[in-house]
Amino acid sequence: MKQFTIFYDGTCPLCVAEMTKLARYNHQQSLVFADIYQEDFQQRYPHIDPEQANTILHGQWTNEQVILGLDVTVTAWKLVNKHNWLVVLRWPLVRYIADWCYLFFAKHRYRISFLLLGQRRCQSGQCQLPATKSSRKNT
Numbered sequence: 858m859k860q861f862t863i864f865y866d867g868t869c870p871l872c873v874a875e876m877t878k879l880a881r882y883n884h885q886q887s888l889v890f891a892d893i894y895q896e897d898f899q900q901r902y903p904h905i906d907p908e909q910a911n912t913i914l915h916g917q918w919t920n921e922q923v924i925l926g927l928d929v930t931v932t933a934w935k936l937v938n939k940h941n942w943l944v945v946l947r948w949p950l951v952r953y954i955a956d957w958c959y960l961f962f963a964k965h966r967y968r969i970s971f972l973l974l975g976q977r978r979c980q981s982g983q984c985q986l987p988a989t990k991s992s993r994k995n996t
Contacts, residue, residue, distance in 0.1 A: 860889055863933055864905055864915040867892030868978045870970040875930075882937035913963055927952075927959045 863879070866872045876890050891898065893907045905915055905923075916929035924932065927946050934940040946955040962969060971977045 860887055860919050861932060861936055862889040862891055862917045863929060864891050864893050864902070864910045864917070866911060866966070867894045869966050870974045870976045870979060871966060873979065874974075879933055879937055882939050885936070887936045888933060913960070926963075927955055930959075 863876065865876050879888055880890065891902060893905075893910045895901075898905075898907060904921075905917070909915070913926050914929045915923055915925055916932060917923045931943045931947055934943050945951055967977045
């Protein structure tokens with residue numbers, strides 16, 4: 858089975874909330890979740906620069922093809938057969954605006970998390986993604 862790894866910010870409450878929702882629908886185990894702030898991240902994924910992954914969401918297929926930003930989000934939701942309308946964000950004219958909005962969100966995600974959830978970063982330094990087979994696979 859083809860798997861897709863999402864490299865996410867485990868200190869961002871909104872980011873972890875989205876990963877939690879994705880994990881809930883990950884019945885086919887097509888998604889693997891990798892927190893870029895895990896202690897062993899560099900050893901497990903030496904080809905992914907955590908600083909770059911902290912700037913823009915990274916995703917990787919099992920064939921090592923890396924995709925970025927909203928392409929990761931759209932792909933992940935498509936793999937769990939939810940929010941198929943997100944493909945609109947990849948349409949040519951919409952893509953440009955959506956990518957700009959995504960980069961704004963990524964840059965200000967801690968402030969946005971505080972506004973929406975009342976929490977900038979997770980209390981212990983990392984939010985907890987519920988344990989699933991796909992989130993534990995590479996740990």
